[in-house]
Amino acid sequence: MALVQMAFDGAWEDAVLVTAVSGTEAWLAPGLDVAVEIFFGPDLFLGARLSGLDRPERARFVRQLLGVRDVPRFWRLALDGPPSYLEVGVVNAWKSVGSVVVWRPGDDHIRSADLGPALRSPQPTPVALEAAYDGTIPRWIGRSVSTPTGDGRHLLSEPLLAHVAATFTSGKRRPPGGGWSADWRP
Template sequence: MNNIVNELVMPTHVQCALDGRWEEALLINKQSLLPPKEEFDAWLGGKTNFALEVFFCMPHRRVMFVGVRWMNRLPEELYEAVSSVVQLMEHRQASGKATYPTHFFEESLSVRLLTDAPSYLEIGVNNFWQSVGSCVIWNAGEPPADTQGAISRVSALAPQLLKPQPSNVILNVAYKNPISHWAGVEISQETNGAFSFDEELLNDYLGALNDEPF
């Protein structure tokens, strides 16, 4: 299991995006319910690059989520998958019973995630991946990621990420198997509504990832 999401947490909300446009995500929570299938199909609009993320509540109110991407699935398959995830989220919230993120996906979608070595590590801004931009700080086959090397890459390729942001700065741990999926954890601190990159949090998470026995 991925060391950085290896704790019992409560799911808070689900969001879906098309073509990686998280800026325009479909939000599903207690206030914004899953729309009827006809409305969902209209939102899909025939697009085939579909992604879903489940957010979990972490200590200190930091953001953490696990996401999956499906390509070229039928609308009814996507709606069934989202419905299953939302139903389990609502059940967990009603019962007050926390869960491991990996167990949540096994129970709702019958898929085991976060078991192989990551394909790459990326830093970006929650729900602003395209508009703010992101930076891959490590790829499979490279030496283990280290904090100073990561900061050097970001400084050279996406220096805007080191400035205050409108949303949480995220370390995204991406996987290719068994399907495209990822785990995201916050590496920022909030001050007056702005989120600033936190080097210590990045260092802690990279250390945890490098300790995994792949």
């Protein structure tokens, strides 16, 4: 089952787990910078910033997320065309640990050398690469690019980062024709 969380003003460190729309009215008020993420296990998540939607649309969007049970149903809501940029950060610690944009359209390769010591240190939650898509509803897909350590922490894997970044930037984020294949992995 998918996990849904919401954050105000990008403060994922204080994210609220959402199990029903009825507990989120204050978060859904117009004018607030609210974002929502849906996790499909520990390694894959999709998110959207709801600021561009009015209150009824926000509630409908969150209701739809709560009904999602697997990636294929939500996939088409999240992605369209090449990403606006790729960013590395730590799940639910994007602000406190810091994040780094490592690729923009026109770049030949990711700039992993820009990642500082904090992102290269063991973390309590996965280090992730997000492919961000600008627009009326900014949205993103995130994929873990870390491996577990023996003490339950997560350490950035540069080979995995390079692989996932190549997948996100190659135009092969979806199988041919936009359909879903159970063996396709971002």
